[in-house]
Amino acid sequence: MVDDGHKPDHGYDYDLVVIGGGSGGMAAAKEAAALGARVACLDFVKPSPAGTTWGLGGTCVNVGCIPKKLFHAGSLLNEAILQDSPAFGVQIASEMHANEVSTKVQWPVLRENIQNYIRSLNFKYRVRLREKDVTYLNKLGTFKNAHTIEAVDKKGRSSTITSSRFLIATGGRPTPLSCPGGDLAISSDDIFFMEQSPGKTLCVGASYISLECAGFLAGIGLDVTVAVRSILLRGFDRECSDRVGKYMEDHSKVKFRRGVVPSKLQKQENGQIEVTFSDGSTDSYDTVLAAVGRTADTEKLGISSLGIKVNSKNQRILGKYEQTDCPNVYAVGDVLDDTPELTPVAIQAGIKLARRLFGGSKEPMDYVNVCTTVFTPIEYSCVGISEDDAISKYGEDNVEVYHSEFLPLEWSLSNARSHSSAFAKIVCEKAEPQRVLGIHYVGPNAGEVMQGYGVSMRQGLTYKQLTETVGIHPTCSEEIVTLSITKSSGEDAAAGGC
């Protein structure tokens, strides 16, 4: 850490002012306050272009992880009722004499229950900040100089706040669709708030957000198309990403339009949006959801005058060890360039930074071997690197891959499930002790499965340690500790199992 000039008797209003009360900001604020610092946390939500706004807690709780996972849970439940209940002999009420189960997901009920839950979290976060002696200000912050910000509230009233140190934790916002009529598209900031079902939907983009939204919308019974510019889930293991796509296509009936982007959006008389694609084709949708990346929320922060540099592509702040180019100004979370945009990353980086700033710690945040999960209809979770990256880094001859394709036991009774399969693979160094470079799992409960392996990866896992571990039967996760078929053997990945 460089000397940032912080002294106990600095004379500013606060020891630390955090701008942004999302995952990273709140965590850092609470930790710094617990370590005795005088802390304020500003959080202010600028409405989305479609006019949506929300409460304290940032992206994750309001328009990210939480509503997404709950919609996902609802869609898995709907799918289970349709696909599993006949096989498990579960007859539902007066359907008892019908031959087929059918369901209707009432969007307004689902939306309302999720929003009520989120409001309870917003409230809890306020209480939590107060309990931890963090001053919460529902104000928009802008830098005036390295020790002063202007804070403006909902009513436009402005005040000035000074602090010895600042933490920028303003996160990011959806990148808008830039083609003509692009403003007709909504973003993930809006989808969870829609009063009525989005209906027939086009999701533009092929990363996390687009695929997760496409997945849960299809799972609750909607007609969903994804416009894929190039590939699915750039940066992830190719084979696993393709399996996610194939499952969504075959099982969830999501349509993929590959190699196209929207070139024009036009409102029709019936209220639908006509989309013209780059290949000249057209189709109409009730809703177009743009999920083409996120841009850091730094443009109007006034940081350039402090000499703080950003990546011009995504406006994310450049810096190492959460330190910006201005010595007393720090950054964590989605706003910081070249770090995974994930809630637990923002939280841990925030806590560790607070400990370094106010607790005498020297421990940096370690961004390596962070697990991540994609909550698509078939979930995908991984830790470490992909097969593709391992090969380009170590050479094909130096990489060993063990893989297994299997039918989760829970799926084995249902005809509707029997064409699908789960998949596990590990990527290792070929040379002894076969250090594990990456673990990948596509299947039910992927996040639950992967977390523990994330711990073991930090301990320097080898193939032998992994497979010496006795399995838990019957689970999907036991497939990972019993992986034995190498890809190089050419043997079928589906050949294993007891």
Add this chain to the structure above:
Amino acid sequence: MVDDGHKPDHGYDYDLVVIGGGSGGMAAAKEAAALGARVACLDFVKPSPAGTTWGLGGTCVNVGCIPKKLFHAGSLLNEAILQDSPAFGVQIASEMHANEVSTKVQWPVLRENIQNYIRSLNFKYRVRLREKDVTYLNKLGTFKNAHTIEAVDKKGRSSTITSSRFLIATGGRPTPLSCPGGDLAISSDDIFFMEQSPGKTLCVGASYISLECAGFLAGIGLDVTVAVRSILLRGFDRECSDRVGKYMEDHSKVKFRRGVVPSKLQKQENGQIEVTFSDGSTDSYDTVLAAVGRTADTEKLGISSLGIKVNSKNQRILGKYEQTDCPNVYAVGDVLDDTPELTPVAIQAGIKLARRLFGGSKEPMDYVNVCTTVFTPIEYSCVGISEDDAISKYGEDNVEVYHSEFLPLEWSLSNARSHSSAFAKIVCEKAEPQRVLGIHYVGPNAGEVMQGYGVSMRQGLTYKQLTETVGIHPTCSEEIVTLSITKSSGEDAAAGGC
């Protein structure tokens, strides 16, 4: 390994004869054959007292893990339909105008689908043995001397088989209820085969099998009582076991009769069984399921003449490194005393033994830090030791416990769920580096959650390594890597969370 006299030119029919084609026996047979040994595997199912019999594969696939987990999956599905679908806005078919969801689980359908699946596994196992060049014999084996067994088939035809080495992998069978009328009770060998729903059921015993069966029977809507002689889940962490019991009582409406055992069973005219309990009270049930432990299937094996000793309490074979008192006779799985009665343990011990016998390996089976999961309505999984055992082993002052009580996100929308909670705790040495002695988790998908931590425990996990790992949000498993509240602080375990 002691010298067991095995020579390449031994002149016997086989290098290895495995008695028992269950989890351990089949695994050992296939591995030995793959290493070039000439192997036969005998598997013969003696009917249960109630007359039930089944195919190749042993306890796990026919009357254990597989049917149990499938019934459990069906019961979780039924519960989700009833308790979650209203909250998630999922309306089902013509129920759309009713206020409440109701279901009926058709036992015969569920049973039939599970049995069909099991038959497909029985078939697959036969094919697998043939493919691996193991001679499968559907015969009952009995020792004549250390190198000879008598093998008797279904029709009573007898033959003699000789072998250089033998492996006993005959597993165990349910211990019958010994009180008057005890033969009116069925066991876990029978429950999965019942043509009609068991109806109002009494489960006798309070360990794995009794609680798992009580759980899935209640979960599919039956009236279930458990007779608990002393405590739930002896050997497991007390606090966690009590949480499992409380959940079953409060949430699944299982009735617990504590401190009683049945003292008499009597058939009534209406077909029910009247049970008189040790406290003099009586009640009537359609089905009484005895799950009061298992006894190793060694009584008629003819092993005492070979000098092989067994534990007189449970008839399990005594021995270290899977070696019995007869040099050329080995034992793995449930039949071997003082090892966890779990399928993956039997499999791994079998494979490792085969490698030592025929592959030149010296690696013993490691029975330490084996994960296990109880598939009760709220699942419970753990690895390492309980808090109770840690305290008695290391002293209260030397043990630190971190704990957290939390509501899984998936449960947060449903009123029916909101009174329940999940729980995670780790038991550590108090002294740095705070070695982790045990990890315990009570909540959804417990088996999936625990497996990866099982790997990390084998690597010598410390509290710091665990909590330095970045979480996966939103999951239940992230609660384990973010545990921070110590029990000794007296702070509420429910105080954590983001």
